[in-house]
Structure formats: structure tokens, C-alpha cells
Amino acid sequence: MERTVARVALFAALIAALGLVPQIMLPFAGGVPITAQTLGVMLAGLVLGPWRGTLAVLLLIVVVALGAPVLAGGRGGLGVFVGPTVGFLLGWAVATLVIGWAYQVMASRGVFLAGLLASVLGGIVVLYVCGIVGLALVTQMPLLQAAGVVLIFIPGDILKAVLAALLNREIRRARPEFAD
């Protein structure tokens, strides 16, 4: 119990802290800023597993709602929940669940490959479905247009999925005793 609460809380804090890492601009994606925060979400699923990972993300969402400016760029508070990106924020929880579950299913096929596929499935496919639906609802855009708007973020997220898979391998190599 104590261990679960501590790891969940620490990972929520970790995702928040990754938002403080300076944003990288991708030159090939038209200068779209990418933050390390989605990387944290992917790692929550890969490292903590589906349930604890999702709890960590839900905890972070609660902390955002309480008003702490813990999202990338110092965003936070209730404004995020009525803004156009709300689908992505809430989608983080769904994405983490899928990432953790997909990783556990595929882990026997190699840590890196499983991590990459799980991150792409959860952190890109599932997350973008949530994000696009949210954007379409908030901005009254048809789903297709909403999808077109967020496509520019995909290159950065593919990069993050690769990084998440690499980091997950490193972490498991450094702490082989670490069980989910």
C-alpha cells in the first residue's frame, strides 16, 4: 500500500517535473513545440504498469484541477478543462492504461519493441483519438478538420515513443528487481 501510493505520487510529480524541461522545437514540423510531458505519460504506463500508471496520471489531473501550474509552460488550473486540449489531458489516463496493458501483453517479444509498440498504440493512436474528439467537441469542428489540426504534433510524439521505449529498457536494465 505505502509503496503503491509513493510510486504513484512520485510518478505524478515526475510527469509534472518533465513539463519544466525546456521545450524542444522540431525544425521539420514547422516549429511546433514539443514537451517532455507525454514522454512521462508513456513511461508511467511502461514502468508502473497499467493500473498504477493510470492512477499516477489521474492524480496529476486532480492536481491540475486543484490549481497547481504543473502542465508544460506553467499551465494548470480549471482553465485547462474548458480549453481545446482537454481531450489530450483526460486522454492521458486512457492512454496510460492502454500503454501499460499493451506492454504487458507484448513484453515477451523484447523490451524495446514492446515498449515502442505500446507507446505508439496508447500514446499516439488512443491519445489522439481522445484529443481529437475533445478538440472537435470544444471547437465545434468536424472530426476530420480537428484531426488535421493536431497532425503537426505527431512527429514529436513518434520521437517520444522511441525515447520512452529506450528509457524503459534502460530503467529495467538498471533495476532488474523492479517489478510492476
Next chain:
Amino acid sequence: MVSLSIHRPWIRAVPAGVKLAALALISVALFLIQDPVILAVVLLATLVLLAELRALSLLRTLRPVGFMLLLAFGAHLLLGDWLVGLVVVLRIASLVLLATIVTASTALSEMLTVLDRLLAPLRWMGLSTRPVSVAIVMTLRFIPLLAARWQELSRAWHARSPRRPTWRLVTPFILTALDDADHAATALAARGAFRLENGSWKERSPVSPSLRR
């Protein structure tokens, strides 16, 4: 971290629950209203409220949303219905500002109290909500700590390399955080953080007295 705060006494005196309920109602109403004139009046009223609160600097919270709103407006323009685009921009701008006002004028401790009240049904069902409170406080405490740790790691990197830190720093960052978590877990267990006392978890709350109701 940017922290926003409104200090006008009258709005701070309004109970957090009232502000949150009002915000929820206004949100629903604004999503139902499709008339750009009414929405423009709402946005204007919001701006007047901001000015009254001496909080026009909160307008900068619109910047991260602005990019998306601009894209949405552009998409509606291309679809041939710029009026819908205008409605969306007015509505979201008002909502984001109003929500920010609620957040900026309410202390974190008050928000925690509201959350505690929302979790009450779980307690009636006999579940302990203690771990939730502990986790929230731990997260809030660990964010600055981890941010400092990141700074430390990048300084160590700079001492050894002329290049900028890369993602390679993330591995030691996460490993040390996981170790911290295990230490914190040991400390929690040693203090009996989740032991119930007379069925009441509030007696030995790790929440500092100022955060308690």
C-alpha cells in the same frame, strides 16, 4: 512555475464550492449559447471582472490556448462558416478566463477541502480516502524537489560536457525518483500513515495544519 493569484478580498471570501458550482453552471450555459452577440457580451463582462480584480495579467493564460483557437477559427473559415469560428473563440476565451479566475482566487487548501467533500461518498462506503490525500500532498511536495534534481543533473552534465543536456539525463532522473519513492514508502510505513485510528484518518493527517479544515 508560474503562479497566478488574485488578492481582491471579496472574491477570496466567496467559498470555493460556490465558485466551482458557478463555474460549472456558466460552462454548461456557454456551451448551449450559440449567439455570438451574447458570447461577446460575456467575454466583455469577463474582461471587466478581470479589470475589477486588478488581474488583467491573467490574460496571458490565453496564450497557450490561442494557437489552437486560431487554428480552429481558420478551419471554420475554410469550411465557410466564420461565424461558428467566432462563437467558438469567444466561448473558449471567456471560459478559460473565468476558470482561471476561480483557480487564481482560491487557495489550494480550499480546493483540497472541496475535493475531500467530493470523496465523502467513498468514506460512507467504508473506503479510506486517506491514500488519496497523502498522494496529493506527496505529489505537490515532490514536484519542486524533482525540478531541483533535474537542475542538479543538468549542472553535472554541463560540468563535463560542452554540449547541451539530452534525453540521456532522463534515465538517472527517473531512477533516482523511483528510489525516492521507495524511501518515502518506507517512511510512510514506519509512521503508520494508513493505519486507521478510531475509524478516522484525519487525526494524524500528514497535511500540515494550515491545509486542514
